[in-house]
Amino acid sequence: MTTLDERHGEGARDGDEPRGEVALGLAPAYGPATVPLQEPLAAVVAKAGSKAANLARAAGAGLPVLPGFVIPYQAQGDPHSLRRAWQALSDGGSRPLVVRSSSPQEDTEESSLAGQFTSVLDVRGWQDFRTAVRTVLDSARRADGSVAPMAVLVQPMLTARVGGVMFGADPVEGRTDRMLVSAVRGGPDSLVSGEQQGTNYWLSGRGRLLRTEAAEAEPLLTRRELFRLARLARRARQVFGGPQDIEFGFDEDGRLWLFQSRPITSMAARPSRRARLLGPGPVAETLPDQLLPLEEDLWVAPMARGIAAALDIGGTAPRRLLRSAPVLTTVGGRAAADLRLLGAVPPRHRWLALLNPAPGARRLAAAWRVGRLAAALPGLATDLVADVDRRLAEVPAPGDLSSAALGDELRWTRRALVSLHAQEALAGALLPQPPTSRTAAGTALAALTAARARGIPDHRIVATDPVVLSLTAPSLRNPLHLPNTSGGGTPPEADRDGIRPPATGPDLPAEKTANPPHQPGFPAQKPGVRPPATPPTEGLAERPARGGIHPGDAPAEKSARTSPASLPPREALRLRIRWVQELQVRLVREAARRVGADPARAGLMRWAELADALHGRGLPADLADRTAPAATPPLPDSFRLAGGGVVVAEGDGARGDGTRGVSAGRAVGTAWDGLAPRPPDPVLVVRTLDPGLAPLLPGLTGLVAQTGSPLSHLAVLAREFRLPAVVGVTDAVDRFPAGARLTVDGTAGDVRLGDGS
Secondary structure, X not given: OOOEOOOOOOOOOOOOHHHHHHHOOOOOOOOOOOEEOOOHHHHOHHHHHHHHHHHHHHXXXXXXXXXXXXXXXXXXXXXXXXXXXXXXXXXXXOOOEEEEEEOOOOOOOOOOOOOOOOOEEEEOOHHHHHHHHHHHHHOOEOOOOOEOOOXXXXXXXXXXXXXXXEEOOEOOOOEOOEEEEEEEEOOOHHHHOOOOOOEEEEEEOOOOEEXXXXXXXXXXXXXXXXXHHHHHHHHHHHHHOOOEEEEEEEEOOOOEEEEEEEEOOOOOOXXXXXXXXXXXXXXXXXXXXXXXXXXXXXXXXXHHHHHHHHXXXXXXXXXXXXXXXXXXXXXXXXXXXXOOOOOOOOOOOHHHHHHOOHHHHHHXXXXXXXXXXXXXXXXXHHHHHHHHHHHHHHOEOHHHOOHHHHHHHHHHHHHHHHHHHHHHHHHHHHOOOOOOOOOHHHHHHHHHHHHHHOOOOHHHHHHHOHHHHHHOOOOOOOOOOOOOOOOOOOOOOHHHOOOOOOOOOOOOOOOOOOOOOOOOXXXXXXXXXXXXXOOOOOOEOOOOOXXXXXXXXXXXXXXOOOOOOOOOHHHHHHHXXXXXXXXXXXXXHHHHHHHOOOHHHHHHOOHHHHHHHHOOOOOOOOHHHOOOOOOOOOOOOOEEEOHHHOEEEOOOOOOOOOOEEEEOOEEEEEEEOOOOOOOOOEEEEEOOOOHHHHHHOOOOOEEEEOOOOOOOHHHHHHHHOOOOEEEOOOOHHHHOOOOOEEEEEOOOOEEEEOOOO
16 A cells, blocks of 8 residues: 655556556555545545535535546545546546646645646546656645645546636726626636636626627527526625636536636625725825825824815705714725815715705705805904914024914914815805905915026025915925926916915815806806915025024015916915924924934824823924825725725716816827926826926926816816816826827817817
8 A cells, every 4th residue: 555645656558456556656545546526525625625515515516527537636445446537437447537626735825836736637547647646746746845745636537619718707907796607618727727708797696697798699698598697696706705716618418617716816806886986186295105104193184174164054964974084085095085075076865866855955944054154254364364464474493482372373373274174165165356356376386486597596585575485285205306397398487377386175066057166056257366465485494593494585676477466265274274384394394303202203203102202291202103195096986985995986987077177278198207308298187286396387388187177276277278178088197108199189078189180
């Protein structure tokens, strides 16, 4: 009696039975040399391997499994038993066999190891059978020198009319109520090896055909056969306790056979039905980079509270939802907004939404507030801007503040940002902004160009012209860097000189009207709104005595084009938000130095932890062990969160009607990503706006973005430069690579590859 393992000698010729068994490695040891699939030992994974054990379980449950036997791992038995089993199954050698690997390490719930071990098809004759067994056992040897435990599964070779692979769930979309079938002529081996491309069928859980992708003209499977496959998948799920990856075949007589069943090892995450639809578009313009924990608390939390307050005042979202779910959140350190709360996507069921009286009732209840607010908002914005300017001018240099005072100033900045964000969002919804109105970023670009022309170094420009901060995004870890102004062109005239600043909050939902967009339920405001009073804006100085904004620091010859004194209300509010954020950066850096924290690690704290440290309660004990969050890619334009915070991008049709022209005109040019050498007729194609893009925009031929709205920075910017622009173009960055010729029709809202001829 001998053991069948990975040690093999030279085989014997036909007829030398004992020598042949010894050559395969039989030695005194552990169990029978062969085990029929119908016996209980064949269902023991440790002996029969996963593939054979699964088929044994399926056969025991009555599923259509071909007969066969297993050569167990570390087998023993009568030296003649292996040949007798072969003779019986092969009908004396006249029937071809399949000799397959069956390791306990393959076909498990954790890993399929598909294709890692060898199977041999169409095995005829005893000598070929012994060679095939030897080949399968040899495949257990791995490149690292280890040897996997290996049993051998032997079954008849079936000549299939049609074969293939069936998944009892949709692993791509993570749907357990769908099934996928891929079929080819013949057995499934040519499909799983990649030699043939199969015809794909999507089925419902009950076998109803949902969709077909045919690889050939004639259908391979009938509706009846698809129904039988679905029933087999359901039965296999019951037997094994979960959806299975099944190899199958229909023989010439139409009988269905199960060749293999193993768990689906990789299912895409699927959000729940109630998962919120999120997207970065409305807020990524303000906070385009990945945020540290403290940055989230300082900038995202106040923005979320401010926008929620604006939505509540406007009656555009139920107060219950605003209280239960934040309007803004972070995913992997990147800011994202609830697109449905912001009205950035249509309702799921349009007809039901029309019949629902709640939105109209909310707007009616809010109408009296909105009517009064529309008239009072310019004055309110002026007062808030003046209050913020006064407080900024009074703030001493951070180094002159006590620890308690540093905490007080930081608390004030958080409260101020809530008010600024709320009023900025309301101003965007209620107050008209003509296409030629001045913008903070346009003023900033003009000021930056003029300051550099006068030879002022960049590190002093912020002090002399703090409006240039509107061209940058806030950051606790990165030094302030002003953008390069050599991207081409000069700012337009003073009445339309603006390059749109980074957004400080998403636009509130706007109706499509011929008038300037306004908040649903808000009456459209007439032109002629008075601008805010001239604020003391010049000079976010880094002088020893004071740390705020100081009137009179800028040169007296500052022109109207470079002064932010007469910006419209919304632009004035946006600029103050950026100034308050910059003050926060300076206060945090001083606070970190004061409490003994490494300034580079201050952003790893939360706001409550920093406040405790400023009150003498010490730093978090694990601060030294904290690491910066792993870098994450930009978020999809729209997505939902599955279990564990997994980002699941919304399907292509989710926002299919989101593409729109936001600036009229038609242009033909060359796609440009802003990084490669600039072509002579550039069409800038971007995922979302970044403050550093502002200098690139003069001289563009067209503009295409994956996100945006008629009230977004992108739209205003395009109208200021009379630039054909289309926003909401799904996957634009991937679809239109740099160098591609594009036709941009801002009137029709269309972007196409080619020159439009």
